[in-house]
Amino acid sequence: MYPAYMEESIKRLEASRSQRLNETLRRLSDDEKKPLLEACHPDFIAEGMRDLAVGANKGIPTPHEMADVLEGNSRINPARIDLGKVDYDVDVLIIGGGGAGVSAALLAEENGAKVLLATKLRLGDANTVGAQAGTQAADRPEDSPVTHYIDTMGGGHYANIPELVEALVKDAPSVIKWLEKLGVNWDKNPDGSMHELSGGGASRLRLHSARDYTGLEEMRVLRDELRNRQIAHIEFSPAIELILDDRGQVAGALLLNLETNDIAVVKAKAVILATGGMGRLHIQGFPTTNHYGATADGLVLAYRAGAEMLYIDTMQYHPTGAAYPVQILGQLVTEKVRTLGAQLVNSDGSQFIMPLEPRDVVAAAIIRECKDRDKGIRTATGEVGVWLDSPMIDVIRGEGTVARELPAMVRQFANYGINISKEPMLVYPTLHYQNGGIKIDADGATTVPGLFAAGECMGGVHGRNRLIGNSTLDIFVFGRRTGKAAARWSREVTPGKMSLEHVRKWQEALEEADLNHSRPASPLLLPDYARKGPDYMPDNSRDLLPPARIRTA
Amino acid sequence: MTDQNGMIDIHVMGKQYKVPEGLTILTAMEYCGYRITRGCGCRAGFCGACATIYNLKDDPQLKYALACQKTVEPDMYLVQIPFFPARKAIYDLEKLHPEGEQVLALYPDLIKCFGCNNCTKTCPQEMEVMWYMSDALRGDIMEVANKSFDCVMCGLCAARCPQGLAHYNIALLCRRLYGRFLAPNSQHLDDRIAEIEAGRYDAELEKLRTMDGAELRRLYAQRDIEPAY
């Protein structure tokens, strides 16, 4: 049930439904997309960005919130760390326990390396579990890796690194098979063929799903396999700094025990960063779909060690975050709802964009509808959004489809008394994904020797805009590749003497640029949502008034 | 009771706080000033990190929820259970058979279930946990996989089981057995993998990789789009 003040607009939506059933808006041409994106997509808001003042990407425009942590102060004083006291000595250290990290760990172990995986929260508390819609792979006879390649390049505005896209599309079918052999339950038709769906920007039905719990299914299987193989892993122990050696190669990392504040020294011949995304930085004040630990830590660690970043000025705002009820503000309404046939509708009851355009285009169109054209629907808490007409799905595909295909969505809205097979959902863009990240090659190697990166923390595969289903694909493609490559590297490398000299130099550079006083300590590790009362401590380190709180679930 | 400022009393581990109504348990705890380390993951109902047990001042009946999904109620007494020491069997999936005996051999405690139904009553995903435990006992692996699919592995069922079962690990074993051995094979997937390995797409991809931008744009604009349904 929606409050009475929204009813009128819902009536208009219902009234136009039968006419909209036969109305397919056409896709925009590249020439039509450009002005829309430039006018309405948050990536193009100049005040939201600044040029980085230090490091390998100095002079490159970056969102303020990201620039703050990249230019951040180290959490440690390198002079006080005793690298002689090694707590863990391994071949390959994997930082991050989401889909990319666990895949990398499995492959590194299979390739003979002694592995340690360290993660910030519990194993699998990650963006991976949140993935609902599915994973792309061109395996139907009507489809081909070539088509997948073209879709991915077009979606990424042709900024994608061709070698990485080639690896992505060629490895995709074997990734699906690998996951199935580990026991992932894919949605299938009775004859055994995969039940595949279309997705924004994809020209074929190519999304493999596990109901609308795809990422959860992938993650719980991988996590179980890591435990079965008894691969060493430590939870609640984020990496806070990389260790290099005197030859400039990576040599390990420092882990912080979040519960005791102890620091552990890990010596490793190769390190794989798999720390995921940045949603909890709340770029431009947007709420986010991301998990609690998505604070771009891997980028910070790599940047401080000298690694180059690619396309960190572009974020993906998922077109459909919940705008009502406020308890789930910014949480994901999966693209699968549109894939199944739901249209986007404004306050007049009219469609305004073809719902399966690439995400940046749909998000910009929703922002335009609400901000420029004032055709959004306002809520009592001051949010604005447009309707996503989920009841259409049952009209098109038969009664019961919503319940069968979208159990997670049904459950989430039912908690607040909204029946999405009969009532629409109010949506507005939400901060979802980091399109760019640490620059890698097709083995996941970064520009720092011995340092690899996989998953959402890397950049280049998706160009300037990722397509649905290509992320839960890349985490396995590049997780596996880096696991193998890092194991190989660890066999071949001649390690030097461990050092934190790069951290000392970094702090020097910050001081020279006069940034050390104005920048936060980073990596951020966790966002601070705790409300603060007045502070009576002598150092006056807390504000007297509660800080403005980011509105987010 | 809600006061005139829209505030309600809740009790976090027995300590009383006033919080605005409408918050989730998770955001209410943050409002109280807790900076959460354990007991919070996805913040969206998918990861099971935020398992919570509560009751109400005038109703001793225990209730169960995911803190990120449940809205606070007046006079709620709550505690989070961020970890529970449930047993997980170690196995090599490739060496198993998709049969009931296999499940029992790895989780012999299953036989101790006496049907108290506490697990079902606890499940914040409202699944029929006890029914799929009895399916597991009967060796109906497909039914376990099907009924347990929405499990976020929060561990509340195990925390309340008087017999020490690890329902969520048992169900995970069954789902893995189903996916690996019982789900019908996808021939088109095997065919495509074989084609890729035989280099069938290499030349075309090579051409695309080295193609100039304008040509690629033209291909993208002209691609035919399969209807979504």
Ligand SMILES: Cc1cc2nc3c(=O)[nH]c(=O)nc-3n(C[C@H](O)[C@H](O)[C@H](O)COP(=O)(O)OP(=O)(O)OC[C@H]3O[C@@H](n4cnc5c(N)ncnc54)[C@H](O)[C@@H]3O)c2cc1C
């Ligand atoms: C709600 C939601 C829905 C999505 N739906 C889809 C979809 O349908 N299809 C699709 O393809 N993609 C989807 N995505 C995107 C996709 O799920 C993610 O991009 C992808 O899973 C990222 O995987 P990852 O392993 O790189 O990172 P994550 O899964 O986020 O894992 C990163 C891990 O690193 C840990 N970590 C972070 N910092 C540190 C540190 N300093 N030290 C140690 N550990 C650290 C984190 O705690 C976490 O465990 C979705 C994302 C979200 C949030």
Ligand code: FES
């Ligand atoms: S925090 Fe993930 S389910 Fe609540």
